Amino acid sequence: MQGHCPEVFTESIWQASTDSVLSMLRKITAILQDSDSQWMVYLCLGIYFISLLLLRWKAGKSAGKAHRPAARIYWLLYLLAVGSIGYAIQGCPSMPALIFLAGVVIGQGIVVWMAFNVRLFPNSAFRIPHVLLLFLCLASVWNTGSHHSYEYATQVRWTGPWDNPNIFGLLMGTGIVLAIGQIVLTLKPKIQRRETGPLQSNVTGLTARQFLTIGSNLLAVILLACGLFHSYSRGAWLATFCGLAYLACQLSPSISWKSGKPAIPNSEFGILHLVPSCVSRVKNNWLPIIVILFSAGILLFWHFRQTDWHPARRVLSSVNPVDFSWRNRVVAWEGALQISSEHPWFGAGWNQPRPLYEHYYLPPRLQEGAAIEMNDYLLLAATLGIPTLLCFVTYLGLSLTVKGNSGKQKAEADEVDWLQASFRAGAIVLLIGLWFDGGLFKLSTAAVFWVLLELGSAMKHEMTRTVAPVRKTANIDQ
Amino acid sequence: MKLLNSLQTGKFVPAIFLVLVFLGALLWAKRQDPFSRQWFTLKTAGHDSFKCVAVLPKPVRKCPVVIYAHGAGGTLMNDGNDLRQMAELGLAVVSWEYNQDNQAVFSDEFKSLLNYLGRQNWADTNAVCWVGFSLGANRMLDFARTHPKLLPQLLIQLGGRGADQSTPDSLLLAASNQRNVGSTNSKCSILLVHGEADEVFPWTNTWKLASILKANGLPVKLEIIPGLPHGMEPERGPVFRSFAECCRTHLLGEGAWRNYHSIAQWQAEAPPLWWFFLPALIWMVGGLLIWLHHRSNRLIKKTRLDRGEMVLRWLAAILASWAIAECTIRMMLPQFPVSSKSLSFANHFLIQSKSQADFDFLAGQPIWHEQKLKTLLSHVELAGYNRKLINWQVDDNIYRDYVLSPAITGRPDEQLNWRRSLWEEFYPRIRHETVLEDAAQAVMRHLRERVTIATLSNPSHEVPDIWLRQITDEAGFEIIYVAALRSVGIPAHLATNGRALCWDGSKWQNAPEHIVFHW
Numbered sequence: 001m002q003g004h005c006p007e008v009f010t011e012s013i014w015q016a017s018t019d020s021v022l023s024m025l026r027k028i029t030a031i032l033q034d035s036d037s038q039w040m041v042y043l044c045l046g047i048y049f050i051s052l053l054l055l056r057w058k059a060g061k062s063a064g065k066a067h068r069p070a071a072r073i074y075w076l077l078y079l080l081a082v083g084s085i086g087y088a089i090q091g092c093p094s095m096p097a098l099i100f101l102a103g104v105v106i107g108q109g110i111v112v113w114m115a116f117n118v119r120l121f122p123n124s125a126f127r128i129p130h131v132l133l134l135f136l137c138l139a140s141v142w143n144t145g146s147h148h149s150y151e152y153a154t155q156v157r158w159t160g161p162w163d164n165p166n167i168f169g170l171l172m173g174t175g176i177v178l179a180i181g182q183i184v185l186t187l188k189p190k191i192q193r194r195e196t197g198p199l200q201s202n203v204t205g206l207t208a209r210q211f212l213t214i215g216s217n218l219l220a221v222i223l224l225a226c227g228l229f230h231s232y233s234r235g236a237w238l239a240t241f242c243g244l245a246y247l248a249c250q251l252s253p254s255i256s257w258k259s260g261k262p263a264i265p266n267s268e269f270g271i272l273h274l275v276p277s278c279v280s281r282v283k284n285n286w287l288p289i290i291v292i293l294f295s296a297g298i299l300l301f302w303h304f305r306q307t308d309w310h311p312a313r314r315v316l317s318s319v320n321p322v323d324f325s326w327r328n329r330v331v332a333w334e335g336a337l338q339i340s341s342e343h344p345w346f347g348a349g350w351n352q353p354r355p356l357y358e359h360y361y362l363p364p365r366l367q368e369g370a371a372i373e374m375n376d377y378l379l380l381a382a383t384l385g386i387p388t389l390l391c392f393v394t395y396l397g398l399s400l401t402v403k404g405n406s407g408k409q410k411a412e413a414d415e416v417d418w419l420q421a422s423f424r425a426g427a428i429v430l431l432i433g434l435w436f437d438g439g440l441f442k443l444s445t446a447a448v449f450w451v452l453l454e455l456g457s458a459m460k461h462e463m464t465r466t467v468a469p470v471r472k473t474a475n476i477d478q
Numbered sequence: 479m480k481l482l483n484s485l486q487t488g489k490f491v492p493a494i495f496l497v498l499v500f501l502g503a504l505l506w507a508k509r510q511d512p513f514s515r516q517w518f519t520l521k522t523a524g525h526d527s528f529k530c531v532a533v534l535p536k537p538v539r540k541c542p543v544v545i546y547a548h549g550a551g552g553t554l555m556n557d558g559n560d561l562r563q564m565a566e567l568g569l570a571v572v573s574w575e576y577n578q579d580n581q582a583v584f585s586d587e588f589k590s591l592l593n594y595l596g597r598q599n600w601a602d603t604n605a606v607c608w609v610g611f612s613l614g615a616n617r618m619l620d621f622a623r624t625h626p627k628l629l630p631q632l633l634i635q636l637g638g639r640g641a642d643q644s645t646p647d648s649l650l651l652a653a654s655n656q657r658n659v660g661s662t663n664s665k666c667s668i669l670l671v672h673g674e675a676d677e678v679f680p681w682t683n684t685w686k687l688a689s690i691l692k693a694n695g696l697p698v699k700l701e702i703i704p705g706l707p708h709g710m711e712p713e714r715g716p717v718f719r720s721f722a723e724c725c726r727t728h729l730l731g732e733g734a735w736r737n738y739h740s741i742a743q744w745q746a747e748a749p750p751l752w753w754f755f756l757p758a759l760i761w762m763v764g765g766l767l768i769w770l771h772h773r774s775n776r777l778i779k780k781t782r783l784d785r786g787e788m789v790l791r792w793l794a795a796i797l798a799s800w801a802i803a804e805c806t807i808r809m810m811l812p813q814f815p816v817s818s819k820s821l822s823f824a825n826h827f828l829i830q831s832k833s834q835a836d837f838d839f840l841a842g843q844p845i846w847h848e849q850k851l852k853t854l855l856s857h858v859e860l861a862g863y864n865r866k867l868i869n870w871q872v873d874d875n876i877y878r879d880y881v882l883s884p885a886i887t888g889r890p891d892e893q894l895n896w897r898r899s900l901w902e903e904f905y906p907r908i909r910h911e912t913v914l915e916d917a918a919q920a921v922m923r924h925l926r927e928r929v930t931i932a933t934l935s936n937p938s939h940e941v942p943d944i945w946l947r948q949i950t951d952e953a954g955f956e957i958i959y960v961a962a963l964r965s966v967g968i969p970a971h972l973a974t975n976g977r978a979l980c981w982d983g984s985k986w987q988n989a990p991e992h993i994v995f996h997w
Contacts (some may be wrong), residue, residue: 286788288794296795302804306830322863324906337507342515359558360515364905364928397493
């Protein structure tokens with residue numbers, strides 16, 4: 001009995017602290033949902049956004065002509081202007097509107113914070129993935145057995161601290177991409193120097209600190225992959241695959257390939273030499289590889305569609321004609337398009353698409369209209385109109401295709417480029433998730449998404465003071 | 479110049495492709511939508527504004543109008559399902575956010591709405607019906623008493639207050655006003671619908687009102703629905719369908735159903751999705767060709783493939799051929815008619831061991847003359863799949879004869895391809911049911927929401943036809959009822975008198991009865 005006392009004590013403390021945190025969160029949520037106070041919060045966020053934009057503009061101006069704020073910001077401005085006007089006209093509280101603006105403000109805020117602290121903490125941008133990964137790893141082991149509300153067949157779907165396995169899966173996928181990006185970031189100088197410069201004297205070429213970084217990131221990948229797997233979220237699986245593919249594509253041009261064949265013997269860096277070789281081979285043979293993958297997918301579908309192994313069954317259910325899950329989503333997409341076509345210019349307004357869909361567009365055979373909230377692109381079009389969706393997509397496109405900071409003659413800034421590429425890969429995971437599972441109007445995913453998107457497309461002066469700190473790190477490595 | 483350069487380099491090709499795909503999907507979704515919803519705001523004479531919505535069946539044309547007033551606490555947003563249920567039957571249905579506190583304001587709003595409708599091309603003002611539910615019914619009745627000149631052709635009261643004994647003065651006033659109503663517009667008919675278990679307004683009040691109105695010479699029909707509460711749940715859908723059928727029959731007279739066009743037909747006649755994606759596909763193919771042309775120009779010399787790359791290409795070719803062969807067999811074979819050869823191939827390539835017994839049973843039935851193999855396969859696969867999902871057990875023999883078997887009438891030319899469409903429609907309704915009887919009730923309720931029962935000359939009794947047209951006669955309804963029950967794993971068959979019988983786990987009994995009002 002006595003042996004149980006410390007456990008009971010710890011449990012009670014844990015329970016008490018969890019309860020107090022939850023109670024505080026409930027109070028905050030109540031304030032945010034209250035019609036009398038929400039508009040003030042919205043107004044404050046709007047003021048923050050304008051201030052942050054001005055600060056970014058000022059910082060860019062002082063950094064020189066090349067660092068002027070990008071024109072893409074106008075698309076975001078239009079988007080928020082339409083959203084805010086709609087919010088003001090409607091005159092009733094809307095959590096999606098608030099979360100949307102809050103996500104944007106958080107994203108802008110992180111970039112401004114980095115830009116203004118870059119002198120004091122020159123490598124702060126490199127720390128952000130670590131912080132994010134720490135939180136995601138904690139989330140991946142959070143009460144995995146306590147939520148039984150979501151099941152696939154007989155398998156419990158993990159939700160972590162969230163109430164939805166799809167959100168959990170998406171964030172796990174984002175973490176995996178970031179962690180792999182960190183591993184490559186640590187290994188990358190080795191790979192590059194192997195090809196371009198003098199070789200290391202030790203066998204692996206890695207310092208103890210780098211070993212620690214790689215080890216901790218590998219551990220993170222394992223934890224997060226476990227969470228992703230048990231979320232049974234098909235959208236998250238696909239999104240993670242796409243994020244990793246993007247990362248692989250970014251790896252290819254940033255390393256100075258010669259002929260696609262490893263030019264240096266493999267003895268020096270263990271398996272490191274395989275990385276550029278594999279990526280180069282994939283790049284040169286993309287068509288047969290796609291054909292192989294596609295054909296293998298078709299064959300697997302035909303031969304294993306009745307399999308009893310749940311993960312395979314889950315994957316193949318995406319093309320199973322009797323699977324209601326994806327078919328209801330497609331029906332909801334159709335409904336969202338019908339709402340958009342009847343309210344093309346300014347949408348139906350905040351909070352309106354779901355009740356509209358449930359009462360005016362839902363086909364008679366369905367009873368539940370929640371599926372319309374799973375595709376944020378179409379939901380945005382139904383809420384704020386088609387032009388707003390175009391603005392959002394344009395902003396995303398411009399943010400993700402922003403050119404690298406380094407340029408050809410600035411190879412020393414390559415690490416910043418790679419860091420930004422991994423941020424963009426993380427944002428891509430969430431972007432794909434927004435199509436299948438939603439997340440733009442949920443604070444947990446929206447905040448991560450906007451932070452990654454803004455960091456992935458931030459200007460050079462916002463990410464690092466000069467290239468010197470990066471060079472310094474490289475020298476330490478050598 | 480920058481724009482031109484980017485066009486030349488093909489940067490905009492994927493972006494324009496995406497825009498074309500989106501626009502194609504948008505047009506397709508719009509074309510699939512069987513309704514047009516018009517949201518508008520009107521003003522009363524006192525300049526108070528109120529919101530309205532009209533749900534019009536497509537194609538938008540002049541059609542009978544139903545004006546609907548919801549109950550207390552109802553909103554325009556929540557009216558949608560009821561409005562669509564009525565609009566499905568080819569009626570233009572209008573609702574508005576009326577003032578629920580003040581009869582005078584209600585009257586002003588209603589007058590403005592009637593004025594507005596008089597100016598619309600789609601509104602046939604010679605065929606108008608007012609439908610009031612609960613408070614809406616009371617308000618409409620009061621309006622009718624005070625505005626006898628504006629009365630419609632049909633007035634329907636759902637769960638209204640009726641003649642309240644506690645206010646004898648108002649009853650007398652009602653009677654005298656109704657007399658006036660009768661003398662002013664003798665065409666106005668009244669349908670009173672009330673739930674027997676109404677906990678707000680007792681049905682006896684409605685019965686009294688009906689008696690008073692009848693005594694004043696008005697054409698009145700009273701329908702007391704057994705066991706239904708005030709909100710009409712869970713039979714709300716069938717009730718709305720039933721009185722909307724009454725509306726159409728009453729407003730259009732004889733031949734009301736001759737040109738009836740169901741929403742299922744509307745959707746079936748819409749062009750397929752790929753038509754709308756054609757511009758995007760053409761654009762993409764064009765862009766791809768230009769890109770390939772540029773690429774071939776840029777390539778100076780072809781590098782020789784090493785052994786690994788050769789192996790990769792061969793592997794790709796072999797796997798692609800295998801995948802194409804698999805797809806061809808699995809997708810083409812079901813298109814062939816049922817014959818000994820096609821059955822043998824299907825048995826070899828398509829049937830899994832766990833479905834073998836069901837396949838053999840169905841293949842041995844003499845019902846497959848000129849039927850496609852895919853029909854047989856869909857019955858085997860879906861019935862087996864559904865059997866795993868449902869929460870009750872059925873004996874193998876009963877399952878094969880009264881669930882798996884697609885033959886219902888036993889006619890040699892019976893159309894058998896009905897299982898997938900009915901299963902997709904009905905399975906979501908019964909997925910949580912554990913008792914056969916409850917599941918049968920749910921099937922009946924939803925079937926009645928979807929299919930109209932009318933007196934028709936020479937209607938088709940084929941299940942796919944009935945489901946597409948969403949209208950049939952009593953005999954046809956019993957046939958599709960049996961098919962719907964079987965589609966979700968409830969054993970059912972037709973009795974000798976044409977009624978649907980279903981298995982309750984121990985014996986055969988009459989399937990739950992459906993609601994229908996006869997006008």
